[in-house]
Amino acid sequence: MGYTDLDWKAINSIRMLAVDGTFAANSGHPGAPMGMAPVAHVLFQKIMKFNPKNPKWVNRDRFVLSNGHACMLQYSLLHLYGYSLSLDDLKQFRKVDSITPGHPEAHDTPGIEVTTGPLGQGIGNAVGLAMAQAHTAATFNKDGYPVVDNYTYCFLGDGCLMEGISSEVSSLAGHLQLGNLIAIYDDNHISIDGNTNCAFTEDVPKRYEAYGWHVVTVGDGDNDLDSIEAALKECQAVKDKPSMIKLRTTIGFGSLKAGSHDVHGSPLKAEDIKQFKEKFGLNPNEPFAVPQEVYDYYGEQAAAGAAAEEEWSQMFSKYAEAYPAEAADLKRRLTGELPKGWEKNLPTYTPSDSAVASRKLSEIVLTKIEGSLPELVGGSADLTGSNLTRWKDSTDFQPPSTGLGDYAGRYIRYGVREHGMGAIMNGLSAYGTILPYAGTFLNFVSYAAGAVRLSALSQVRNIWVATHDSIGLGEDGPTHQPIETLAHFRALPNCMVWRPADGNETSASYYVALTSKHTPSIIALSRQNLPQLEGSTLKNAIKGGYTLHEEEGADVTLVSTGSEVSICVDAVKTLASQGLKARVVSMPCMEVFDSQPKEYKLTVFPDGIPIMSVEPMSTMGWEKYSHEQFGLNRFGASGPYKDVYKKFEFTPEGIAKRAAATVEFWKGNTIRSPVNRAFQQII
Amino acid sequence: MGYTDLDWKAINSIRMLAVDGTFAANSGHPGAPMGMAPVAHVLFQKIMKFNPKNPKWVNRDRFVLSNGHACMLQYSLLHLYGYSLSLDDLKQFRKVDSITPGHPEAHDTPGIEVTTGPLGQGIGNAVGLAMAQAHTAATFNKDGYPVVDNYTYCFLGDGCLMEGISSEVSSLAGHLQLGNLIAIYDDNHISIDGNTNCAFTEDVPKRYEAYGWHVVTVGDGDNDLDSIEAALKECQAVKDKPSMIKLRTTIGFGSLKAGSHDVHGSPLKAEDIKQFKEKFGLNPNEPFAVPQEVYDYYGEQAAAGAAAEEEWSQMFSKYAEAYPAEAADLKRRLTGELPKGWEKNLPTYTPSDSAVASRKLSEIVLTKIEGSLPELVGGSADLTGSNLTRWKDSTDFQPPSTGLGDYAGRYIRYGVREHGMGAIMNGLSAYGTILPYAGTFLNFVSYAAGAVRLSALSQVRNIWVATHDSIGLGEDGPTHQPIETLAHFRALPNCMVWRPADGNETSASYYVALTSKHTPSIIALSRQNLPQLEGSTLKNAIKGGYTLHEEEGADVTLVSTGSEVSICVDAVKTLASQGLKARVVSMPCMEVFDSQPKEYKLTVFPDGIPIMSVEPMSTMGWEKYSHEQFGLNRFGASGPYKDVYKKFEFTPEGIAKRAAATVEFWKGNTIRSPVNRAFQQII
Ligand SMILES: [Ca+2]
Numbered sequence A, B: 001m002g003y004t005d006l007d008w009k010a011i012n013s014i015r016m017l018a019v020d021g022t023f024a025a026n027s028g029h030p031g032a033p034m035g036m037a038p039v040a041h042v043l044f045q046k047i048m049k050f051n052p053k054n055p056k057w058v059n060r061d062r063f064v065l066s067n068g069h070a071c072m073l074q075y076s077l078l079h080l081y082g083y084s085l086s087l088d089d090l091k092q093f094r095k096v097d098s099i100t101p102g103h104p105e106a107h108d109t110p111g112i113e114v115t116t117g118p119l120g121q122g123i124g125n126a127v128g129l130a131m132a133q134a135h136t137a138a139t140f141n142k143d144g145y146p147v148v149d150n151y152t153y154c155f156l157g158d159g160c161l162m163e164g165i166s167s168e169v170s171s172l173a174g175h176l177q178l179g180n181l182i183a184i185y186d187d188n189h190i191s192i193d194g195n196t197n198c199a200f201t202e203d204v205p206k207r208y209e210a211y212g213w214h215v216v217t218v219g220d221g222d223n224d225l226d227s228i229e230a231a232l233k234e235c236q237a238v239k240d241k242p243s244m245i246k247l248r249t250t251i252g253f254g255s256l257k258a259g260s261h262d263v264h265g266s267p268l269k270a271e272d273i274k275q276f277k278e279k280f281g282l283n284p285n286e287p288f289a290v291p292q293e294v295y296d297y298y299g300e301q302a303a304a305g306a307a308a309e310e311e312w313s314q315m316f317s318k319y320a321e322a323y324p325a326e327a328a329d330l331k332r333r334l335t336g337e338l339p340k341g342w343e344k345n346l347p348t349y350t351p352s353d354s355a356v357a358s359r360k361l362s363e364i365v366l367t368k369i370e371g372s373l374p375e376l377v378g379g380s381a382d383l384t385g386s387n388l389t390r391w392k393d394s395t396d397f398q399p400p401s402t403g404l405g406d407y408a409g410r411y412i413r414y415g416v417r418e419h420g421m422g423a424i425m426n427g428l429s430a431y432g433t434i435l436p437y438a439g440t441f442l443n444f445v446s447y448a449a450g451a452v453r454l455s456a457l458s459q460v461r462n463i464w465v466a467t468h469d470s471i472g473l474g475e476d477g478p479t480h481q482p483i484e485t486l487a488h489f490r491a492l493p494n495c496m497v498w499r500p501a502d503g504n505e506t507s508a509s510y511y512v513a514l515t516s517k518h519t520p521s522i523i524a525l526s527r528q529n530l531p532q533l534e535g536s537t538l539k540n541a542i543k544g545g546y547t548l549h550e551e552e553g554a555d556v557t558l559v560s561t562g563s564e565v566s567i568c569v570d571a572v573k574t575l576a577s578q579g580l581k582a583r584v585v586s587m588p589c590m591e592v593f594d595s596q597p598k599e600y601k602l603t604v605f606p607d608g609i610p611i612m613s614v615e616p617m618s619t620m621g622w623e624k625y626s627h628e629q630f631g632l633n634r635f636g637a638s639g640p641y642k643d644v645y646k647k648f649e650f651t652p653e654g655i656a657k658r659a660a661a662t663v664e665f666w667k668g669n670t671i672r673s674p675v676n677r678a679f680q681q682i683i
């Protein structure tokens, strides 16, 4: 409270930077930053705890801009508070290779917590960050030592609220009673199509109350700083519910076109900028001219943040004396490194071990490693018993008042909310103390495509336990049988897709997924039992692709993944009976295989031998590794899985028939290994 | 009202068929059918209007099973009412090539309106069906001639309500005041993970009231048939809001494990079936034994439905006399055939016409054809001005009371709800009188992946106008620039992906999309201007791929799509200056090209010439048509689009450099056209 002209000067400086930044870029969204500058100012200057000199301080408050197109607001704040983001960076807004891209990217820009822009993702990340705080506090805080007690604040707009993902995560946040989460809804009545009354007339406060949230309304977000501050403090005080502040603002406040759609997605015109600056006492002749007193004023809060971290560090030093194991564990987690020797717990198998479904092999891995990887926090989108994602005697992550678990619990009941689960995992990862994995059917990872994409772009380590990975799921039929899914995520950059063939390969999948600090993984797992293969080892499989079965003078190479590798091994015998020699390559992960040296890859796919791929889904992508492809470029079928395999001829005989045709077709041709390429790809 | 023992015998017969069907399949979900049999009985026997002998009668009430795993309920009803679904078909439940697959598939089974199972889709389809009814009524009904006045009923469970897509479509349905939509929420407190209290504790009635729905609660859905009927009638009477009935039921009612998760997804044990049948007076020794009196009872309602259609037909005959044009239009629409000569309105271009963005070319197509295609109903996910999906002077589809449009309006304001939009389009298509298209950025079609997949599986004709289709969108940056998206949907069976290079190809895209009655299409369109190409014609482009630029004795073939085709044409000149001859192939649609005769394809990709593909996104899939690939297997960059193209070398020079490397690399090798294959794919 007690706001002065200096506060308004600061607020108008934020607006000015957004106006000048978008004008310089000749692109971008000035309207939302202009409308939200007052609440941003109050939040950052009076409420939030952060140290611009150390954007990674674990106990900082997290800020998420779910309406990421308003990023000039966030970039301006980061600059004004003294993060490593210069005025020149602001001038480079939306320019190639700047650290101020068109939407906020966490891996690019210091102070950006999560990558937003695709609407609805940020509120999901915020729920994840708040869950991570609750979990970390329950795990590490001790009497007198509040190691983490930060809040998560999230700005969001109508667009975020219309996206279904916001419903998924908000319903779960209410269930989880996340009192550390405060969302500020920019109720500006404007979306790209014009007034929100054309498509969005629901009662937002009532909807959020239905989710179990505390909701406050502030009627004049343009002017009433006291009410904004009071609302934020009221929400901080509500400890057993997430809060939403519905804040009425005017989009493009200060522009001649304030309150209209025209200021949403285009820079202001020069004369509009002039009147805006004159109206607010800013220098109309110089762009990006921040008054020194504004820098000074924000500098005070930055200094207070640095002092707060210093105070926290002293507390943490004492904590480290009292609880050395916990302190060491927390510090280690924040580096992203796993505990030494954890990998010794990975199970290995020999061919005499019995056949097991790879979803079950995944459960065995999780059960064996969870003790040595305390940061591992799992969950499933209401398919726990099918995905086998929960180790025995795990505790659920739940509000203690439910009697169903506690916040230190490491198993999250996400409900049937795949997209929200993906965005929450991104938030859990971003917090820094958790390594999340979660399960659903492979086919329904597609529901979460928007979130998986941002995992890959923002380089976070998440693991999708994607079971029921093919027509091998059988009776559930075509609505549940993935055909295009592997191709989709294989085509997504910086996302590993694993499809292990047996126990050793399943362990290898987890090994690489868990040790790849900047890459998410999808592990595709079978419903049906798979034999333990001769020739599969952890060491082989972590190369992504390897020769499982070698054969002198081979006529053909069969390359396959997951549940079809063993069928290919059987097809070798069928082919032998026809006088044909076949090699078998197992390729659990294309992306990892691609990263191997060319010499190695040529031993797997040598020149001179035609290659045929075998995978009962889209053949797309397999042309890269093979001359001929046996796949399923149609939807599957409902029936017992063995009947479905038979219908589509994914049997030793069906494979042998096509392999023989491949040999015949390529006879007499010079056969180059597809590993040979004319030039390097841009990756 | 006035329910008798016969009603209960009928209800228990439904339960029995679900029990015996899942037992025979040794797979499936008996619990929900057993719990929902009472409401299904009341709805079908007392409320709904349908004629089993003509499942396509346009004015039938629509029934959607959004919790599609409960399909034995729907199959049983269809059988009992005399649809073309025999007792043998029920016995073949979940068997290969039966018409009773594990989840309902509309194209497989008479009486199934839409394909459901993936949770949340059905309620979206139901909203689309209700919107279609409102639009069709507003377009065709006349005083005294209620050509369509049907309701849409939808069963849904907790899983559907947790999925974000249900929020998107329900919020829109409330906004649209769809009084013809009645959803019945099976509140059985059980999901796969156990009791819903572990993840789903929101206040559903309050949430739906917040969306603007009328909500009724029935406390005893197991026994209280009168209250169920009263609730349904109350909802029918509410004309300006969609309605939800929250119905408390017991999952697996009648089983020893009633009310528990154990009856959700597995058949009952033999002894449980025995006690169930004995308890309800059914023959415990014979499976699938429906009492004749139950058939007779349901037969009465079937006969009433046939009579209702007969009465409607007489009314429609008179309507056809009074309004011959309207009647003819409606009849034609129901066949799926377009009006004769509509295609004459498609614009064509010559190279002297100016460069235009293909999103703008798409707008020109829509503007030119909308007059001749009255069934075309468009929309956009809040990006109308960017997608250019609305022709000038279009009327919005809105409740008249909003003053923003009317139900005869042909432009839908979907809001920022891509997934919901996709499911609604599936419902609009399924109604039979509408050909829907809708716009968003290509990158955000991924948000709707679940719905697009079901468009393809259920063989409906929808069109996605997917603008901002590459790094060419420029400043919005990597969060918005698709990399994996084309590969994803190209890999999806029965879904055409178009990426036209200029005006003629844009017209061709629409021509094929609009005339493919059983296939959805995604048309990827540029933000930036594209020149009209020499060699592009409608006739060429509808082949999916064709030789745009031929060159005698060519050293290399360049194959490209969309905005990069003209850059390849420029690269030909660069290569010529280096003494290399290049051909250019334009490939606007791989799926359509694939369907051409081999001889034609070999003229496009002749043997002996190396082929290099050019597309600034994932190279996945291009190996099928080329020996080398120039693409972008990483995320894009934020900046003015020309700078972004330059950064990644998608310039004539960058293409020429790689083309020269391709020529060099393949020199001295026998080069087979990739069109040659050893065997036929399964499609
Ligand atoms: Ca990938």
Ligand SMILES: [Ca+2]
Residues within 6 Å of the ligand: B489, B490, B491, B492, B493, B494, B495, B496, B497, B591
């Ligand atoms: Ca396709």
